[in-house]
Amino acid sequence: MYDVKQNLREVKSRLPEGVRLVAISKYHPAEYIMAAYEKGHRIFGESHEQELRQKVENLPNDIEWHFIGHLQTNKVKYIAPYISMIEAVDSLKLLKEINKQAARNNRVIKVLLELHIAEEETKYGLMLDACRQLLDDGEWRALENVQICGLMMMASYVEDVEQIRSEMMLAANFFDEVKQKYFPDDPMFCERSWGMSHDYQIAVECRSTMVRVGTVIFGPRIY
Ligand SMILES: *Cc1c(COP(=O)(O)O)cnc(C)c1O
Numbered sequence: 001m002y003d004v005k006q007n008l009r010e011v012k013s014r015l016p017e018g019v020r021l022v023a024i025s026k027y028h029p030a031e032y033i034m035a036a037y038e039k040g041h042r043i044f045g046e047s048h049e050q051e052l053r054q055k056v057e058n059l060p061n062d063i064e065w066h067f068i069g070h071l072q073t074n075k076v077k078y079i080a081p082y083i084s085m086i087e088a089v090d091s092l093k094l095l096k097e098i099n100k101q102a103a104r105n106n107r108v109i110k111v112l113l114e115l116h117i118a119e120e121e122t123k124y125g126l127m128l129d130a131c132r133q134l135l136d137d138g139e140w141r142a143l144e145n146v147q148i149c150g151l152m153m154m155a156s157y158v159e160d161v162e163q164i165r166s167e168m169m170l171a172a173n174f175f176d177e178v179k180q181k182y183f184p185d186d187p188m189f190c191e192r193s194w195g196m197s198h199d200y201q202i203a204v205e206c207r208s209t210m211v212r213v214g215t216v217i218f219g220p221r222i223y
Pocket of ligand 1: 024026047068069154196197198212213214215216
């Protein structure tokens, strides 16, 4: 096993106060999660519904699970009873389904809107204009069982630090726009989820409040 406890300590030591760590445990076994849990860590992120379900059944129930992957609407019902946050919402359709399933479970589910800013074409997420449109449309305001807590994005997977920085700053500035225009009186809209293993230190400089780090804590994933 990778020295999960040591790695976790190192990553946490690099995060300023106010930046939370979501430890991305996808494809890693429950023992790895328990090693971090024993060090007091409670927030973990997964991207596949079935894998997550198995982990939830076998791990302590005070873990806060974040769903970080692309979520199909037909899978929402499975995670709605327990998920703490759904980070990658990129359509009104998905938002409405989360609302419906949250209502069935008598809960309010926290979500982030995922932005598409990176150059890579395969990535999911809302283009900035599509995000504006979704928020302008206003239907989300009637969804009482979802709480939009902020924005999430992935920067391009490149070596060029300046490119990563400019994408993250674009997201940070867009956050300010959205906050001012749609959520001025909502203290719950406060999260900026960006930064992964290779760029979380840049993300911290670009006003991230939540980094999603897997590999440097748990080691390479075996798919
Ligand atoms: C896998 C994943 C991460 C973590 O990536 P690492 O490079 O292992 O830190 C972060 N965010 C999302 C959306 C992911 O799918």
